Amino acid sequence: MRPVTSYHPQNKHEDTILSPLRRVTRVDRWLWAVLLSVMGLGAYAYSRQWVFGLGVTGLNRPVYWGVYITNFVYFIGLAHSGTFISAILRLAGAGWRKPLTRAAEAITVFSLPFGVASILIDMGRLDRVLNLIFYGRFQSPLLWDVTAVSLYLFSSVVFFYLSLLPDIALCRDRLTAVPLWQRRVYGFLALGWQGRPEQFHRLERVLDGMAIFMTMLVVTVHTVVAWIFGMTLQPGWHTALIGPFFLLGAIFSGTAAVVIALAILRRVYHMQEVLTVSPFNSLRKLLIVFTLGWLYMMVAEHLTQFYGSLPDEMEVFWQKFTGTFAPLFWLMFLTVFVLPLIILVFLGKNRIGWMVVASVLINLGMWIERFVVIVPTETRPTLTTGLGHYQPTWVEGAITASLFAGMVLLYAVFTRLFPVVPIWETAEAVEAETPPAGRAAACLACGDRANQENP
Amino acid sequence: MPRWGMVIDLDKCTACQACTVACRVENNVSFAGPDEYRRSRAIFWNVVVGVIHGEFPEVRAEYIPMPCMHCDNPPCVKVCPVGATYKNQEGIVFQDYDRCIGCRMCMQGCPYNRRYFNWRVPEWPETFSEYRNPDFEARPRPKGVVEKCTFCVQRLRWAREEGRPIGSDYPDGVVPACVETCTGGARYFGDLDDPDSIVSRLSRSPRAFRLQEELGTEPKVYYLRPGQWTAER
Numbered sequence: 255m256r257p258v259t260s261y262h263p264q265n266k267h268e269d270t271i272l273s274p275l276r277r278v279t280r281v282d283r284w285l286w287a288v289l290l291s292v293m294g295l296g297a298y299a300y301s302r303q304w305v306f307g308l309g310v311t312g313l314n315r316p317v318y319w320g321v322y323i324t325n326f327v328y329f330i331g332l333a334h335s336g337t338f339i340s341a342i343l344r345l346a347g348a349g350w351r352k353p354l355t356r357a358a359e360a361i362t363v364f365s366l367p368f369g370v371a372s373i374l375i376d377m378g379r380l381d382r383v384l385n386l387i388f389y390g391r392f393q394s395p396l397l398w399d400v401t402a403v404s405l406y407l408f409s410s411v412v413f414f415y416l417s418l419l420p421d422i423a424l425c426r427d428r429l430t431a432v433p434l435w436q437r438r439v440y441g442f443l444a445l446g447w448q449g450r451p452e453q454f455h456r457l458e459r460v461l462d463g464m465a466i467f468m469t470m471l472v473v474t475v476h477t478v479v480a481w482i483f484g485m486t487l488q489p490g491w492h493t494a495l496i497g498p499f500f501l502l503g504a505i506f507s508g509t510a511a512v513v514i515a516l517a518i519l520r521r522v523y524h525m526q527e528v529l530t531v532s533p534f535n536s537l538r539k540l541l542i543v544f545t546l547g548w549l550y551m552m553v554a555e556h557l558t559q560f561y562g563s564l565p566d567e568m569e570v571f572w573q574k575f576t577g578t579f580a581p582l583f584w585l586m587f588l589t590v591f592v593l594p595l596i597i598l599v600f601l602g603k604n605r606i607g608w609m610v611v612a613s614v615l616i617n618l619g620m621w622i623e624r625f626v627v628i629v630p631t632e633t634r635p636t637l638t639t640g641l642g643h644y645q646p647t648w649v650e651g652a653i654t655a656s657l658f659a660g661m662v663l664l665y666a667v668f669t670r671l672f673p674v675v676p677i678w679e680t681a682e683a684v685e686a687e688t689p690p691a692g693r694a695a696a697c698l699a700c701g702d703r704a705n706q707e708n709p
Numbered sequence: 710m711p712r713w714g715m716v717i718d719l720d721k722c723t724a725c726q727a728c729t730v731a732c733r734v735e736n737n738v739s740f741a742g743p744d745e746y747r748r749s750r751a752i753f754w755n756v757v758v759g760v761i762h763g764e765f766p767e768v769r770a771e772y773i774p775m776p777c778m779h780c781d782n783p784p785c786v787k788v789c790p791v792g793a794t795y796k797n798q799e800g801i802v803f804q805d806y807d808r809c810i811g812c813r814m815c816m817q818g819c820p821y822n823r824r825y826f827n828w829r830v831p832e833w834p835e836t837f838s839e840y841r842n843p844d845f846e847a848r849p850r851p852k853g854v855v856e857k858c859t860f861c862v863q864r865l866r867w868a869r870e871e872g873r874p875i876g877s878d879y880p881d882g883v884v885p886a887c888v889e890t891c892t893g894g895a896r897y898f899g900d901l902d903d904p905d906s907i908v909s910r911l912s913r914s915p916r917a918f919r920l921q922e923e924l925g926t927e928p929k930v931y932y933l934r935p936g937q938w939t940a941e942r
Contacts, residue, residue, distance in 0.1 A: 307852040308811075309828035314749040316822055318813040378811015378826065378853030382791075385810050389791040396790035396814050486817045487784060487924060635822050637758075637775075637920060642749070 261449035262424055263681030267528045271673045274523045275429060278670055289663040296656020299649040300375060308378055310649045317632040317644040322376035325654055327500065327624045328507070329369030329661075330403065330479050332617075334472055335508030336362030337410060340417070341468035344461070350533045352679045356421075357519060358512045359414045360674070364664040365511075366407045368657040373399075375653060395478070395485045402478045406471050413464050415443075416457065420678040423447035436671070454678075476501040483628065490559070490570035490631035499551040506544040506590075507620035510613035513537050515665070517610045519674050528675050531604050538602045538609055541616070545595045552591075569634040578643075579630045582622055589619030711875075712781075712800045713860055714901035714929035715888070716911040717774055720936055721895035722757075724772035728887035728896065729755050732776070734840065735861055735886035737847045739831030752825040754858040755887050771935070774896075776887060777802060777823045777858035778920065778928035785815035785824060794855070800901075800929055801860050809854040816855060820921055821928075827852045860898070861885035876900060877907050901929060 265271070303310050313320050336359035343351040374380055390397050426440035447453065480500035483491040513534065520529040559567050574583045594612040601608040633642035668674075732738065732755040741751035760771045779802050786794050786802060793809040796802050804824075816824045830852040833841070844863035850856050861884075868875045868883035876882045876899030888896040899908040908931070911917060916933040 307827065307829045309745065309748075309750065309852075313828065315825065316749075316816075318816045318826065376812070378813070378855075379809065379851075382808070382810045385791040385793075385808055389793075389808060391790055391792050394788050394790035394814065396788070396812055400790070482814065483817075485788065487820050488817060632817075636820055637822060 261451070261454075262427065263420065263449075263678040265677045265681040267525075267675070267680070268424075268428075268677055270523075270525055270528055271675045271677055272425070272428060274669055275425065275671065275673065276432065282666065282670060285666055286663060289659040289666070292659035293656045293663070296653045296659070299652035299656070303375075303649055303653075304380075308376075310647060312644055312646040312650065314642070314644070316635045316642045317629060319376070319628055319632065320644055321625070321646045321650040321654055322372050324621065324625045324628055325657055326369050326372035326376070327479055327628075328621050329365045329372060329657070330476060331500070331504030331507050331620065331624075332365040332511050333362045333369060333406070333410070333508065334476060334501075334504040335365075335512045336360065336414070337468050337472040338505050338508055339512060341413070341465040341472065344465045345469060348536075350536045353529055353675050354512060354516060354533055354537075355417065355679060356672075356676045357515050357674050358508075359410070359417070360665055360668055361508065361511050361515055362410045363414045364661050364668070366403070366410060368661050370403060370407065371657060371660075395482045398478045399482055402471070402475045406475045409464070409468060409471060413461070413468055416464070417461060417676060417679070418443075418672060419445065419447050419457065420449055420454070421673050421676060423449060424677055425672070439671075449678075472505075473501060476504040479504075483631075487636075488631050489564070489566040489634065489636065490627070493555060493558075495551065495555050495558075496627075499555060502544065502547050502551055503620055503623060506541070506548055507617050509537060509540055509544060510616040510620075513541070513609050513613040514617070517606050519669065520606070523669070523674070525675065528680070531606065534606050534609055535603065538598055541594065541609075541612065542598050545591055545598065545616075549591055552587075566634070566636050570631050573630040573634055574626060577630075578633070579626055583626050586619045586622040586626055589615040590623060591619075594619075710798055710902075711900035712902040712929070713779070713865075714800070714899065714908050714912065714931065715776065715779075715860070715885075716897040716908045716917070716931045716933065718893075718895045718897075718911075718933040719771070719773065720933065721893040722772055722774060722891075723893045723895075724757050724759070724774075725892050726757055727890045727892050728774055728776075729753060729757060731886040731890035732858070735842055735847065735864075736859070737833075737842050737849055738856075739827070739849070740833055740837070742832070745829065750828045752827075752856065754825070754856070773920075773932070774887070775821065775823065775920075776860075776885075776930060778821050778926070778930045779858075779860060781927035781929060782925060784818040784820060784924075784926060788814045788818040790814060794857075799865075801862060802857070803859060803862070804855055804857050806848075806850050806854050806856065811853040811855070813855065820924055820926065824855050824857045826855050861887075878905075 311320065336355075339351050339358035340355040374383065377383065386397065386400055390400070392398070422440055423444040426437070426444045429437070429440065477497035477500065480497040484493065484496040486492060516529055516534070520526060556571065559571050573579050594616050597608050597612040602612060629644055633644065635642065733753070736754055738752050738754060745751060755774065755776045757772050757774045760773060762769045762771060779800060781800060783796055783802050786796055790812060791808055791810055793805045794802065794815050795805070811826070813826055816822075816826060827850055831849055842863070846859065846863035846866070864883050864885060865875055874882045875884070877884055877888065877897040878899055884898040888898045897907050897911060899906040901909050901912060903909055911933060912931040914933060916936070917931045918934060919928045919931055
C-alpha cells in the first residue's frame with residue numbers, strides 16, 4: 255500500500271454508519287435469496303412473453319398500454335425522490351437534508367433502471383430497440399422520453415457517484431477487515447481520492463452546479479413522461495395539466511419512498527442517533543404540502559373536465575367516478591389524500607411509524623393513480639367500436655413484482671457495501687491522517703460550507 | 710401525382726361485411742381464433758361499425774364501414790418514434806413491418822382506432838394456405854408489430870405494371886378489394902386531385918362528410934350521409 259496523505263471527515267457517528275458494511279447477516283442472505291427468486295419468476299414470465307408475444311398479457315384493443323406503462327411512470331416518479339432531496343433542497347439550502355441525501359439518491363439510481371426496463375418490456379419488438387437510435391424521430395414524444403430518461407439516468411448516476419466519492423475513500427482506508435474483493439472495489443472506485451481541502455472545495459462546486467442541472471432535468475423528465483399521453487388527442491389525456499400533475503405526483507411518491515427507506519434503515523441498522531426524528535418531521539411537512547397540492551391538481555383537472563362536459567371526456571370521467579374504475583379511483587383518493595392527510599397532520603408528528611404508514615399508502619395510491627389515469631381513457635376511445643376491458647394477467651403481475659424485487663435487492667445490497675448516510679456531508683470537520691506529518695487540519699467547516707450548514 | 714381517396718355512400722351500404730372479408734383475404738390478415746377474438750385481439754383492417762341512434766320505437770341503426778382514413782395530416786405518423794409509419798407521395802399511410810418497434814404509440818395517436826397490433830405470432834388455418842395472397846406488400850407480419858389498411862397498395866402496383874387504369878372512373882379500373890367486392894356498390898376509389906374523378910366529385914357533394922373532421926386530420930375517406938327516406942317513395 256502506498257502511503258497517501260488522506261484527509262478524512264471527522265464524524266462522531268462514523269462507526270455507527272460504517273457498521274452495516276462490516277458484515278452480512280443471515281437475514282440479508284435470506285432476503286436477497288427471496289428477492290432473487292421473485293426476479294427469477296419475473297424472468298420466466300418475460301421469457302413467455304418473448305416467445306409468445308404481448309398476447310400473454312391482458313392488453314388488447316383498445317387498451318394498448320396497461321400495467322407496464324403504469325410501472326414505467328411509477329418508477330420514474332419514484333426516482334424523483336433523490337433528486338428532489340439532494341438537488342432541489344441543496345439549492346434551497348435546506349441543511350436538514352444532509353443525512354438523508356444518500357438514501358434518497360440511492361432510490362433514484364436504483365428505481366430508474368426499472369423504469370427503463372418497464373418500457374423495454376412493453377415493447378413488441380425489443381430486438382429492434384436500436385431503431386430508436388438509427389431512425390429516431392424527435393417529432394415523437396416517445397423519443398423525448400428516451401432522451402430525457404437516459405440523460406436523467408446518466409446524470410443521476412454521476413451525481414450519486416460524485417457525492418459518494420469521499421465516503422468510498424473513507425471505506426478504502428477504514429474497512430481493512432472486509433474481503434479482498436471489496437477492498438479492491440473501494441480502492442478502484444475511490445479514484446485516488448485524498449480529500450484535500452481543494453478537492454472538497456471542487457466537489458462542492460461540481461455538486462452545486464449539477465444540482466442546478468438536475469433540478470431542471472427532474473422537471474423536464476417527468477413532464478415529458480406525461481407527454482406521451484398528453485400529446486395524443488385521447489380524452490382525459492389531452493390536457494396541459496397532465497405534465498405538472500405527473501411531476502407533482504412523482505415528487506410526492508418519491509418523498510414518501512424516502513420516508514419508508516429511511517425508517518427501515520434507521521431501524522435495521524440502529525441509526526437512531528444519526529437519523530434523528532427531526533428530518534422525518536421536515537419530510538412530514540413536505541408530504542402534507544404535496545398531499546394538498548395533489549388535491550389541488552386533482553380538482554383543477556376534473557372540475558375543468560366536468561364543467562366543460564365534452565361527451566368524449568365525460569365518458570372517461572364517469573368511468574373513473576362511477577364506472578368500472580370507480581373502486582380503484584376512490585381507493586386512490588383514500589390512500590393518496592384522505593388517509594395520509596389525517597395521519598400526517600394528526601398522528602404523524604414525531605412518530606415515524608405513522609409516517610411510514612402514510613408513506614406506504616401514498617405509494618400504493620400513486621401507483622393506482624397512474625393506472626387510473628392511463629387505462630380508463632383507453633377503454634373509452636372516441637368513435638367507439640366496442641368498449642374496452644382490461645384484466646392484467648399473471649405475467650404482468652410477476653414482471654411487476656420482479657421489478658420491485660430488483661429495486662429492493664439493489665438497494666439492500668448497496669446498504670451493505672456503501673455508507674447509507676453521507677459521512678462527509680454530516681461531518682463536523684475534515685482532518686489529515688496517515689502519515690501524521692503535519693496534522694494540517696483542513697477545516698472544511700470554515701469556508702463556504704459553513705454558510706450552507708444550517709442544522 | 711394522384712392523391713388516392715375513397716368515398717363510401719352510407720345510403721348504399723347494406724352492412725353485408727363483404728368488404729371486411731375481401732380485405733382479410735386480399736391482405737393476408739391473420740385469424741385470431743375464438744379465444745383471442747374474445748380478448749379483443751382480432752385484426753380487421755376494415756370494419757363495419759354499427760351505431761344505434763335513439764330508443765325503441767324511435768330507433769335508427771347506422772352502419773359505418775371504416776378502413777384506414779389515410780389522413781393527409783396523420784397523427785399516427787407524427788408520433789412514431791422510428792418513422793416506421795409514413796405517408797407516401799400519393800397520400801397513402803403505410804406501416805413498415807421491418808422497422809416497427811411495437812411501442813403502440815401510433816395506436817394511441819390514431820383518433821379512429823384504425824391500427825392493429827400483432828399480440829401473437831399471426832396464424833392461419835391450414836386450409837387457408839393455398840389461398841394466401843403471394844404479393845410482397847401483403848406478406849405475413851411478424852409478431853409484435855402494428856399493421857393497417859394500405860388501400861391495397863399491391864393492386865395499385867400491379868395495375869401500373871400491367872398498364873391498367875386505377876379508380877372507379879373506369880369500367881376495368883383497378884380498385885382496392887373492399888371497393889371491388891362491395892355488393893351495394895357503395896364504395897368508390899380514385900384520385901381526389903383530379904377534379905373530374907368520381908371520388909373528387911362525390912367528396913364535394915353536400916352529403917359528403919368525414920369522421921372527426923374537427924380534429925384537422927384531413928382524412929381521405931369521405932362518407933355520403935344517408936338521405937331522408939319517406940313512405941311516398
